[in-house]
Amino acid sequence: MDDPFMDHHHYGDSLFPSSTLIPVTIICLLLFIIGVTGNTMTILIIQRFKDMKTTTNLYLSSMAVSDLVIFLSLPFDLYRLWKYVPWVFGELVCRLSHYINEGCTYATILHITALSMERYLAICFPLKAKVVVTKRRVKYVILALWTFALLSAAPMFFLVGVEYENETQPDPDTRQCKHTSYAIDSGLLHTTIWVSTAYFFCPMFCLLFLYGSIGRRLWKTRNELHGPCTAARQKAHRQTIKLLVGVVIAFAICWLPFHIGRNLFTHVDDYHTARVSQDFNVASMVLFYLSASINPVLYNLMSHKYRTAAKRLFLLPRRYRRRGQRQLSTRDEIATCTETLTGV
Template identity: 55%
Template structure:
């Protein structure tokens, strides 16, 4: 193993917790959004697709945990080695695209409500989600040629004990490793810049609308918009915090992988940094259901209903107060 036993045990326990939370939590999110009619909004279509992406990411955790304990020999074969990295990369891109598109939708719904009402429909949203998945799966194709099973001991190329699932030396020498590293980095930082601009414009609009007189229905819609933006902003912040070390680790790895300097200078530091980045990466795939439950009364009520639990009196009263008092509340302004 690359790490001491004292490190591996707590990491393994935490990984098991993340795996169960990522699978069960995101699966429950999908079931809630599909089962209850009041939860089938355009926003929740995106969140359901993101939950599916997080499930696929979480399914790769056992393989990474195995590699932490025993990085060689890799017993799962070349196809599974490539496919795991490919799915993880594709789901990363899909999540980023979903967050961007969902934030643009919120911007239109808040700043241009009349136009958004005619543009944002369930049929179009499903088409956009499908296109975003096609773009993500296509963008990640080079990963299939970047990783694979290689023999660490080149003097014994047929030795099963020296097989590792890792980046291919040929890809590093050809520059593909550095190219994909910078491509994925741009795929992360450029959308983050766009999100900062979008949420800045949304917050400015909501702040100005506080002083605009309106009917009760309009005030309810503004309240829902604020709750939606708060929840999405927290999701985006968690996404950025959890994935930033992952991309920094990639840059460090690609800058040292083909020169060999990591082996002599920063090898141990990079390994522990990558371990923390991996844990944060899988944390980002499991934390969203918790955020929904904390920030959305509607989501909590659906969870209680799904599990046949009775919410407390205080929770029922707060849920009643949060309901719109006018039937004019539209689907595009509803939140999770």
């Protein structure tokens, strides 16, 4: 929200009317509650129960950490939404909040891509996956993903900063946390936008290819399943395809407006374009936090195994300890077959 054409069209201290600010704030606070609760639950469940420490869930746990860290920046984004000037939190917080957002965003996208590759191997090449995909290797992959993501986001330290409306006569009441003049003049902003765009389209094409291959594999083998788990596996096929389609759609919906808004910002040359850019900024902010809160829903809440672990952790631990000593019921057998196929 750094458009110079908007400076004389404020609604008080904000760039937006209350009719926009109040609903957006309420939605973001709800996403904060859902996201923090869901991601914290994911981390606790995976860390506490041995049977939940699968290679897939290691990715999910790391993604949950990334999404939790993203929510640290929500108070500052809401502050800038309500009070465009002055920025009162200082230079370090300005740079750090943007860097954390960018780094964790890249980390989440890389985790989704790596997890999709792992699912592709597990479903399309199950024998090879058992040998190649180990917990130790996954931990190294996760470390590499975080390192690469944080290094990719490093330019954000130089891209943003605290600037005044009139640098020759600085007025504390005009301090803004925004893209710096140096970043715009040097071309660093355009470079960062290209990197960010690559982080969207490359994983998107990768997801489409991987999930398309998975879908074809499941479709071809739908009639090759035999044995007591046949019905459960056929049901798991349908659930897996629905989940994968949901992943791609959610990924596109959550991130496409963000990149459209960024590219619009670089072409702002009049008030109308600036207004459109600002509207995209608000929409992309909401979708940004939606993406950080929806992962536990998409990847975990569709898993019977995850729901069972959540109940063991929070609701009825004694009941589930006793239940664990009994023989599996028919429902549990179906769930077991489903978990084996989908890996979540």
